[in-house]
Amino acid sequence: MTRTEQADIAGVLGRYEADILAEWLRIQQSALRTHRVDETELRGQAREFLSLLRTAAGTGNVEDISTREWEDVRRLLEDISRARARQGFTPSQTAMFVFSLKEPFFRHLRHEYRADVERVGAATWAATVMLDRLGLFTTEVHQNGREEVIARQQQEMLELSTPVVALWEGILALPLIGTLDSARTQVVMESLLQRIVDTGASIAIIDITGVPTVDTLVAQHLLKTVAAARLMGADCIISGIRPQIAQTIVHLGVELQDVLTKATLADAFAVALRRSGLSVQKAEKGRGPAGSGAARGDQV
Amino acid sequence: MPNAKHEAVPIVSHDDIVKVRQRVRDWAVALGFSLVDQTKLVTAASELARNTLVYGQGGTVLVEAVSNDSRQGLRLTFEDHGPGIPDVQLAMKDGFTTGTGLGLGLSGARRLSHEFEICSTPGKGTRVVIVRWK
Amino acid sequence: MERIPILKMGDSLLVTIQVDMHDRLAMTLQEDLTTRIVQHRARGVLIDISSLEVVDSFMGRMLANIAAMSRVLDAQTVVVGMRPAVAITLVELGLSLHGVRTALNVEKGMQLIGHDRREDDTGAEREA
Numbered sequence: 001m002t003r004t005e006q007a008d009i010a011g012v013l014g015r016y017e018a019d020i021l022a023e024w025l026r027i028q029q030s031a032l033r034t035h036r037v038d039e040t041e042l043r044g045q046a047r048e049f050l051s052l053l054r055t056a057a058g059t060g061n062v063e064d065i066s067t068r069e070w071e072d073v074r075r076l077l078e079d080i081s082r083a084r085a086r087q088g089f090t091p092s093q094t095a096m097f098v099f100s101l102k103e104p105f106f107r108h109l110r111h112e113y114r115a116d117v118e119r120v121g122a123a124t125w126a127a128t129v130m131l132d133r134l135g136l137f138t139t140e141v142h143q144n145g146r147e148e149v150i151a152r153q154q155q156e157m158l159e160l161s162t163p164v165v166a167l168w169e170g171i172l173a174l175p176l177i178g179t180l181d182s183a184r185t186q187v188v189m190e191s192l193l194q195r196i197v198d199t200g201a202s203i204a205i206i207d208i209t210g211v212p213t214v215d216t217l218v219a220q221h222l223l224k225t226v227a228a229a230r231l232m233g234a235d236c237i238i239s240g241i242r243p244q245i246a247q248t249i250v251h252l253g254v255e256l257q258d259v260l261t262k263a264t265l266a267d268a269f270a271v272a273l274r275r276s277g278l279s280v281q282k283a284e285k286g287r288g289p290a291g292s293g294a295a296r297g298d299q300v
Numbered sequence: 301m302p303n304a305k306h307e308a309v310p311i312v313s314h315d316d317i318v319k320v321r322q323r324v325r326d327w328a329v330a331l332g333f334s335l336v337d338q339t340k341l342v343t344a345a346s347e348l349a350r351n352t353l354v355y356g357q358g359g360t361v362l363v364e365a366v367s368n369d370s371r372q373g374l375r376l377t378f379e380d381h382g383p384g385i386p387d388v389q390l391a392m393k394d395g396f397t398t399g400t401g402l403g404l405g406l407s408g409a410r411r412l413s414h415e416f417e418i419c420s421t422p423g424k425g426t427r428v429v430i431v432r433w434k
Numbered sequence: 435m436e437r438i439p440i441l442k443m444g445d446s447l448l449v450t451i452q453v454d455m456h457d458r459l460a461m462t463l464q465e466d467l468t469t470r471i472v473q474h475r476a477r478g479v480l481i482d483i484s485s486l487e488v489v490d491s492f493m494g495r496m497l498a499n500i501a502a503m504s505r506v507l508d509a510q511t512v513v514v515g516m517r518p519a520v521a522i523t524l525v526e527l528g529l530s531l532h533g534v535r536t537a538l539n540v541e542k543g544m545q546l547i548g549h550d551r552r553e554d555d556t557g558a559e560r561e562a
Contacts, residue, residue: 314456314457314458315456317456317457318454318455318456321454321488322454325487335519336518336519336522336523338519339487339488339519339520339522339523340523340526342487342488343488343489343490343523343527346488346490346492347490347491350457350490350492401491401492404491405491407528408490408491408527408528408529411526411527411528412523412526412527
């Protein structure tokens with residue numbers, strides 16, 4: 001690529017900026033049918049892009065858009081791309097921001113150098129390569145943006161699907177449901193430990209009745225959580241270990257030495273109550289609690 | 301937010317161990333590590349910084365943001381020109397049984413990191429590199 | 435030189451560690467505590483680490499030392515307020531903090547000390 005193409009590109013962009021901008025905006029508005037981008041915002045983005053494009057092309061390097069001269073253009077495209085991704089646009093729709101510039105731009109290039117066919121060809125080729133690269137760049141950024149959204153949503157779902165329940169003052173229960181994978185188990189265990197701190201609970205019951213299988217990694221996470229809780233000053237009881245899981249645990253050689261385990265959540269709760277110095281008593285028949293006695297009028 | 305991609309911190313006094321903890325924390329936060337991951341990084345750094353000072357007679361740590369395909373991570377390179385460790389395997393194995401600071405620090409740092417590399421020459425010095433990925 | 439303040443709470447001592455201590459300060463704390471335990475004939479030592487974001491093997495050993503020395507001086511040590519991230523890291527580190535009692539907060543720590551004291555006092559009778 002010679003200096004001529006670069007100069008031609010920058011030159012045409014400079015001389016016909018207003019016209020190119022107007023035509024480009026028209027094309028974009030009609031293309032963006034399903035979602036709407038605020039017109040003022042779009043105009044601002046387009047104008048800024050053209051201006052930065054002209055500056056970058058003018059520095060003489062239209063082949064490699066990863067250089068420092070193109071940093072401002074890249075940053076603008078990153079912002080636009082991330083915003084569009086958040087708004088739910090597809091990567092193609094976002095890339096059209098760049099590609100739709102070709103039509104008006106090439107028309108002006110063709111007209112400007114119409115006397116020299118070869119010059120038009122060379123400039124148009126250089127310009128199309130440049131815009132292709134910029135368009136593809138927006139697609140990459142867009143993808144990364146979507147991935148960030150997905151990751152964040154996954155995290156939120158993980159947190160929502162593992163509620164920690166306060167069974168009684170100082171006694172928490174974490175009923176785990178479904179298959180546990182390493183990542184989910186870690187998130188769940190960390191939130192259990194945080195709840196222990198937040199509520200000042202001395203006993204946490206981890207119930208795995210609803211967990212069909214447990215592999216070594218998950219078993220280790222469970223044990224690490226119990227150990228961490230103990231370090232913090234709270235005790236854990238693991239309940240709901242089904243026969244198959246018991247077999248797996250023994251088979252895998254996982255050490256459960258000083259971790260208390262109970263068959264059912266109810267058994268674990270009973271132990272927790274006892275340890276907390278609490279007991280459940282049956283109320284005697286015919287006599288309700290003090291409050292209802294007063295209501296009947298025969299006691300003061 | 302560190303705008304360079306790396307930072308070197310000298311380790312020549314006990315105050316520097318605290319400084320290393322703070323700098324590693326700042327870098328870990330800037331790279332977006334979770335709280336637990338930050339804690340593991342800082343704790344590993346604390347262990348290795350202490351080794352560098354107490355056994356290595358002083359040295360430096362190079363903190364670097366690294367990336368590998370899609371992942372981002374933090375790499376810490378501890379280097380000293382101290383006496384070196386004659387038998388690294390033994391030191392790390394005995395770390396837990398004898399409770400000496402050096403072995404404990406090394407094996408501890410290894411357990412807290414995704415990657416661990418140690419290179420030590422008696423009479424020349426020691427270099428330990430750890431990496432934790434996000 | 436800075437020192438970590440040690441407060442008297444009944445017949446227990448309360449230490450709240452709020453700064454990222456350098457090793458020298460940690461050693462000074464150990465010395466100060468043993469002196470004060472004897473001085474006040476303290477029967478309990480509560481170490482509040484709820485502000486600590488990091489506990490490494492050195493700090494772990496320091497806590498274990500304090501617990502051991504206190505026991506020799508007939509006082510119970512309870513470490514309170516460990517943060518979840520710190521606990522998880524210690525487990526990963528493989529540090530067991532053997533011999534160190536822990537509780538979620540100062541209140542529970544005091545209960546633990548009181549409970550242990552009662553057990554100690556009635557120990558002879560309860561042997562079964």
